[in-house]
Amino acid sequence: MSPARTTDHRLVRGARLVLASHNAGKLAEFSALLAGYGITVLSAGDLALPEPEETADSFTGNAVLKAVAAATAAGLPALADDSGFCVAALGGAPGIYSARWAGPSKDFPAAMARIHAEVGNTADRSAWFISVLCLAWPDGTVQTFEGRIDGQFTWPPHGANGHGYDPVFAPEGGSRTFADMTDAEKNAISHRARAFDLFRTACLPQE
Template structure:
């Protein structure tokens, strides 16, 4: 992680921040998380930025790739998230390929059904979400933050909130899935919320 030389890498109020994603669900989630900090969030889609190919072999590598591409193209600080759903019985799959399992049409019900089918009657139902946030600056600095939450694969899917694999993930200590929770409940404990807490402490305005 290059911290840069003589540059303040904490975002200031009034900053325009690019969210390096075309995912409407992520944009809504991050807009809610950043509310109150005086930061204007623009998505890569708003700026018609291309989506870079995610060629790295880790969540951190893909988050850096996306954030740097957006910061370079827009000339603004950019925040990227690379996250995925990992299932113990599938050796951590779909993992970094979570979005690709849903295909170009983002068919997450089909992806969840695929996990269920491939798990079969496996006794180990444990699963986890990982999120890595990367804040990239036009000067080349990158800062990364990782969050994780453990739980279990819950079948059949239930709940109407959230997005992606939320309907089949029940965090430890309860029976509700992420999709059963309000945004505030989910953000308080989620992998992305935990990564965001680290990002907030290091990068968001102090006043």
């Protein structure tokens, strides 16, 4: 049976929150987003929690799977993100398999080169990032929030910031990639920031 979804649960100042990720880039990004709310963020790595296998067929399903596993293991509210890079010319791939395209060694340059090779001379360079956040509670409650940003797949990669596929994605309206932007610039417009805005309204302490 799927966990019940509700919007009645809200974090309070002084709470501890597990970020259900071992990704240092995501931890830094979420720590910045959560700064100022009086919440202590612990990563799954800090707590030596195992990474569950992502067996769902959607971003939402994988986010729920990861958040519930961390909340159950830690006995604390847990926030998980499942996100991916989607390319129109590849039918939305790599999508939910974005991390797997980079392989166990997290070789994102190789993954970006694979996209470039498979896109070839296709004229349509439309691409987008999706992020689904899931806040899971030890009582089995889950809350999910989805954000998306559209833009273009760009080649060659450029920019020294960000992580993952950031060097090959330029949001609509410009030629700068996510990796060209400062953290503050990216966090103001990204797919994760858009999902976070929904999460903040529903789940974080209000001023």
